Amino acid sequence: MNLAPYASDPAHSRGREFAMENAVARGPRSAYQRDRDRIIHSIAFRRLRYKTQVFVAPDGDHYRVRLTHSLEVAQIARVIARILGLDEDLTEALALAHDIGHPPFGHAGEEALDAALHKAGGFDHNAHCLRTLMRLDSPYCEHDGLNLTWETLEGLAKHNGPVAQPNWALAELDAAYGLELHTHASLEAQVAALSDDIAYDNHDIDDGLRAGFLDLDELLAHPFVASQWAEVERRYPGVPRDRQLAELIRSQIGVMVNDLLGQTKENLVSVGSAQEVRAAGRPLVAFSPEMAEAERIFKRFMYDKLYYHPEQLETARRARAVLAELYSAYSQEPVLMEESWIDTLPRQEPERSRHIADYIAGMTDRFAISCHEMIFGRTPEGLSNV
DSSP states (O other), X not given: OOOOTTSOOGGGXXXXXXXXXXXOOOSSOOHHHHHHHHHHTSHHHHHGGGSBSSSSSOSSTTSOXXXXXXXXXXXXXXXXXXXXXXXXXXHHHHHXXXXXXXXXXHHHHHHHHHHHTXXXXXXXXXXXXXXXXXXXXXXXXXXXXXXXXXXXXXXXXXXXXXXXXXXXXXHHHHHHSOOOXXXXXXXXXXXXXXXXXXXXXXXXXXXXXXXXOXXXXXXXXXXXXXXXXXHHHHHSTXXXXXXXXHHHHHHHXXXXXXHHHHXXXXXXXXXXXXXXXXXXXXXXXXXXXXXXXXXXXXXXXXXXXXXXXXXXXXXXXXXXXXXXXXXXXXXXXXXXXXXXXHHTOOSSTTHHHHHHHHHHXXXXXXXXXXXXXXXXXXXXXXXXXO
């Protein structure tokens, strides 16, 4: 496929933090294809299978977790990248890796670790994604981390826009391998970011209805979905409701993707290079103003009805308590950690506290629950509300 002039060209990558003079050729892959493959084969990516998306440690097999969400984001992102003439492999790598920095129990876990590290710089899942890929997940003999290309790391660091005040983790990595945090990222990164929004805006509807947290009539009357629902009922009268709802979600995704493509193509009319993208001073991959406003209002609805549902808030409180107790236990008795983590525990602060947080952040939901049971002799109650 021929790349558009504003795409990220792997032939012109800025390279990797650690030179690869002794690299073994393993197939005819581009630099970005190697990045994608390294991410897929990483331990950190595999752990996403048991990390919270919306619901903590769900008992049902049909609920989404970080892994399935990341795969859905990658699918949407690749479609958009292909139509815009962008590098699909870089886009896919960014989509697959974007949630790797999340600790167990999702945002509740992040809040617990941020509070635990309040004297050591705090915790941020986006910065921890970079920390994991650049330093912690280290399967290679020659260097720490996965040694991904500059473009992949840059995209992960600022896929939501320039970073004016990086926290300690991102600041350390930027000092070691400058990521130009003051600029916007590539179009591939921007596509991955909005594909994330498209995926969870719609797939969380499915999980919320399945769990009984969303009121169906209230959802279907919301302006963001009402017109599409009317069209589904017109086209498929008498079809079972669960199939109609699946069609609604597919239709919603299609409407959002088509809107994004139309607006983005307009924004790119006078853009001639990847560097112009970074210097534009604004994101160029975007929804139309009308869709952006509708999506913003719908997000507020989802926060009110699903993410901030009383049962969700209570489960999050319990999850925060579990990680806070784990952090306290490991701080007081580091011998409770796995041997390899004990052996590398720094003596000085804040490195010591950050090391313990790294250990906890890498846990899956179920491993965190298991560790808590082993240390405290009890299984936390109420950590799964579905």
